[in-house]
Amino acid sequence: MFAEKAPSNAPEWSVSDLAGALKRTLEDAFGHVRLRGEVSGYRGPHSSGHVYFCLKDQNARIDAVIWKGSFAKLKIRPEEGMEVIATGRITTFPGSSKYQIVVETLEPAGIGALMAVLEERRRKLNAEGLFAAERKRRLPYLPRVIGVVTSPTGAVIRDILHRLEDRFPRQVLVWPVRVQGDTCAAEVAAAIRGFNALQPGGRVPRPDVLIVARGGGSIEDLWGFNEEIVVRAAAESAIPLVSAVGHETDWTLIDHAADVRAPTPTGAAEMVVPVRIELMATVNDLSRRHVESVLRVIDRRRSDLRATARALPTPEVLFSPKRQRLDLAATKLYPALxxxxxxxxxxxxxxxxQLANLSPVARVAKMRARLDAVEVRPQEAMKRILQSRADKLDHMRQRLEAARAALLRAEVVRIGQRRELVTGLAERLGPALEGQIARKADRLESVAHLFDSLNYKSVLKRGFALVRDLDGQPLRSADAVLDGQALVLEFADGKADATGGRIGTRPKIAKPKIALAEEQGALF
Structure with missing residues (x-):
């Protein structure tokens, strides 16, 4: 037998009672407070109209909430990085065991530490001329190669590639970097300078335009793109650069140094290439208009020719003076002849x-010699022309062979690059798939353990039984059992029949089913 535990004087609390007591104690101790801190994690009003964010300083942070009614009465709206003085009451949220401040009024106290550093850095770099508008360059209309600096595993690169495939497929080189964390700035700057270091015509093609992309986030997540090393690398880039960091409302210093700022990574893909179908339609439309204009010019010239022909005199009018002159000349011809x-x-x-005084034989010999000299010269000229044409054809053949060999070498290099890219993707795909399967298996196992712990059969294994009537409905109290009622007892290892009866009380007579049905109908 187990020894009975000595009774304790400490009262027993339920979780709800303890959470309520803590809530009342905290609200009594801190009725209304004025709290100074920097706004962090602000994303605008929730779909319910309430606003959730955090107030922080260099050592701590506290959750804050502004209810919909109070938010509509605020004179200023909170912004990310703004230093504010919030007035409200401290309370707890028992559902997650957290304390928070319910803000009732809000007033500005400064722009915050990060925003102050960012503004100071922006003024410094702007004074150096890195943000000057005259430094901005136009993007190439149709680049052959596009360089992308971003994370290779995020959704950003997939959005860019998908958008380029829809608009105008181009060759894309991805320089993988971390887009968040301590090494983000150094990796992004190294990627920009690495693309610029590529030589035109080299083994790795040099991009015609660069895209630096990242998804949205808080100011802390995007801070790597505000670092001075990244801004200077973007300003020094000889290749036109498009900044696509964050959402449309997110601004970083690289946006000012880049040649073009895109509101989103997808927008950057739309900026660097035109729509192929629209371009083809424009060319076809211009070709059609050109043909129609040429036909209109021909028709106009034909009409002008016809008008001019009608204005010309008839052949009889033109030839009658000539014919008269011919007749007059014919009359004078015979005496003249x-x-x-x-x-x-x-x-x-x-x-x-005179001829009789000259020797015909000498003159004939002289003329024969001159004739022989003339016959040899055309043959030699023809031979020289043929030899020159043969040399030109041989030179052209050599140039074509060299061009064909260079083209074959370039194609072999391109195929090798694609093979390396596919091999790298295959090597990364296997571990990623195994990790995903392992995480799904762990989650399934945890859900199975939770199901086993919540299953009522685990309670039956500890010696309890479930009482049901013949209809299978569970009976939760002794008052629900009628005297002599047939019962079914369910144990952990099976079921057993039993007959109900009250112990120490007057037997309860079962009502007729017809009367019970009438009572149920009356309830409804």
């Missing part, structure tokens, strides 16, 4: 006399 023939006869006689 006679005179010309007589003149030529006289000249021929003089030439015959």
């Amino acid at each position: 006679s005179r010309n023939a007589r003149g030529h006869e006289e000249r021929l006689r003089r030439l015959a006399t």
Whole structure:
């Protein structure tokens, strides 16, 4: 037998009673307080209209809540990083065992430590000219290679790749970095300078534009992109740079130093490439308009030609003066021919006399020699032309062979890069899948343990029994048992029949079923 435990004078508390007592004690001790701190984690009103955030200083933080009615009466709205003086009452939230301040009024007290550092750094870098508008460059209209500096495992890179695939597929180089934490700034700056260090035409192609991207977060999460090393690397970049850090309302110093700021990573993908379908439609529309304009010019020229042709005189009008002149010349031709023939006869006689004084054989030999010299020169000229054309064709053949070899080498290098990329992705996919399976198995095991602990059969194993009537309905009190009523007792290892009866009380007579049904109908 177990020895009975000595009774204790300490009262027993339920969890709800203790939580309520703590709540009353805290509210009595701290009725209304004025609390100074920096706003952190503010994301605007909840869907219910209430506002939740934290007030913090260098050593501690406290949860804060502004109810919907009080928020509408505030003269100022809280902002991330703002140092404020909040007036309200301290209370607890028993559902999570936390204490919090219910803010009733809010007044500004300063911009906070982080915001002060950020503003001072912004003024310093702006004075150096790193944010000047004249330093901004236009993005290339259609880049061949796009460099992305972001985390390779987040949703940002998937959004960028998906958006580029929808608009205009381009080659993308991803430089993996941490986008949060102590090493974030150094890794991002090294990635920007690493892309700029790539040589054009090298084994790794040099990007035409860079995108530095990260999802939204608090000012502490985005602080790496406010570091001076990142801002200077963005300002020194010879490649046009697009900043896509945080959501549209989040501003960091790299946004001022970048050539273009995008509101979101998806917006950055939309800025660097046009829509391929729209570009094709524009080209087709311009081609159609060009053809239509040429056809209109041809039609206008044809109409002008017809009008000009109608204004020209007829052939009869043009040829009648010429024909008259021809007739007049024909009448004068015969006397002129006679005179010309007589003149030529006289000249021929003089030439015959001169020819008789010269040796025909010598002149024939001389002319034959000149003819022979003329026959050789065209052949030599033709040979020189053919030889020049052959040399040009051979030179062109050599250039084409060299270009073909260079193209084959570039294609082999590109295939090797894609093979390395696929191999790296496959190596990372296996451990990631195993880790996911292990986490799901642990969660399933914890849920199974919870189910076993909440199952009523575990209570039956400790010696208890569940009492049901013949309809299977559980009986929760002794008053529900009728005298002589058939019962079913369920134990941990099976079920047993029993007959009900009251101990030490007057037997309870079961009512007829018809009357019971009438009573139930009356209740409804």
